[in-house]
Amino acid sequence: MKLYSIDTELFKLDGGAMFGVVPKTLWNKLLPADDNNLCTLAMRLLLIEDEGRLILIDTGxxxxxxxxxxxHYYLDKENTLDKSLSKYGFSKDDITDVFLTHLHFDHVGGAVDLVDDKLIPAFKNATYWSNETHCKWATQPNAREKASFLKENILPLQESGKLQFLRVPYHNEELLSFTKNISxxxxxGHTKAMMLPQINYKTKTIVYMADLIPTAAHFSLPYIASYDVFPLDxxxxxxxxxxxxxxxxYILFFEHDATVECCTIQKNEKNKIVIKEQFSVSDI
Structure with a gap:
């Protein structure tokens, strides 16, 4: 198995929205905002090469x-999905599986391309993976999430026949097997039936955080984004x-932290969870 960190564009979101009810005087020390109250975030993907499959987690x-x-999002286009794939000698056509943690536009937007005025799957040789519970939630959106679930990101995948559904476990605590090394x-809480890959790699356990813990500034329990539909959950x-x-x-792999790619955690002298070690996935 080989793991590759795939950087796509940096973008910006409102700091207050990223931290909900927590006052700016507290969160701004951890994730400083600019003069417009916007915080810089990553859209970092994970590429997994394993047993003849090339699995991409999320698409930016x-x-x-x-x-x-x-x-609205002030994209920094220094890194793109195509550039990051090519750095490792891959292209979109090499991807065999696209695993979608959930269908918000910053996670699934790159799954579909616009070619000659037609919306088509961006990874022509790949199977796309979601789950029926979340897909139904996304295609019949509530008013709060409607702006995040864009039909042009979802319907072309459904119509292509390339979208497959994983089983949703009866108990939330149950880990579902995806491959031999990925659960x-x-x-x-963030949205209905979001999926977080947990990877066994070199005797380590790596968990792709998606929006459960979007950045290393979100360890404290009340630090919950306003985007979360069920914040208490x-x-x-x-x-x-x-x-x-x-x-x-466990090693935590952050999709949205612009500076921290991976870390382990510990409790400090004040019993607060903090970074123990910070590193890149290539260092594991």
Whole structure:
């Protein structure tokens, strides 16, 4: 097995929205905002080469939206999905599986391309993976999440026949087997039935955080984004996961932290969870 960190565009979101009810005087020390109260975030993907498969976790925001849409997010296009794949000698055509943690536009936008005025799957040789519970939630969106679930990111995948559904476990605590070395955790606070890959790699356990813990500034339990549909569930899920991660020395891989790619965690003298070691996936 080989793991590759795939950087796509940096983008910006409102700091208050990223930290919910927590005052700016507290969160700004951890993730400083600019003069417009915007925080810089990553859209970092994980590419897994294993047993003849090339699995991409999430796809970033993509490039098919119009300038007005992108103007809200201040994209830094120094890194793109294509550039990052090519750095390791891969292209989109090499991807065999696209695993979608959830269908918010910053996670699934790159799954579909606009070619000759037609929306088509961006990874022509890949199977796309979601789950029926979340897909139904995304295609019949509530008013709060409607702006994050864009039909142009989802319907072309459904119509192509390339979208497959994983089973949703009856118990939330159950880990679903995806491959020999990858299990799936389910989370319900940020959005319904979000999926978090848990990877066994070189005797280590790496968990792809998606939006359960978007950045290393979000370890404290009340630090929950306003985007989370069920914030109390987010807190419960985060607390349970962090206790498990502490006890088992898990490696956390951050999708949205612009500076911290991976870390292990520990409790400090004030009993707060902090970074123990920080590193890149290539250092593991």
């Amino acid at each position: 925001i993509g490039n098919k939206q119009d300038e007005k849409f992108f103007s 799936i955790r389910f989370s319900y 987010s807190m419960t899920e985060k607390e349970s996961f962090l206790n498990e991660a502490l006890g088992n020395n």
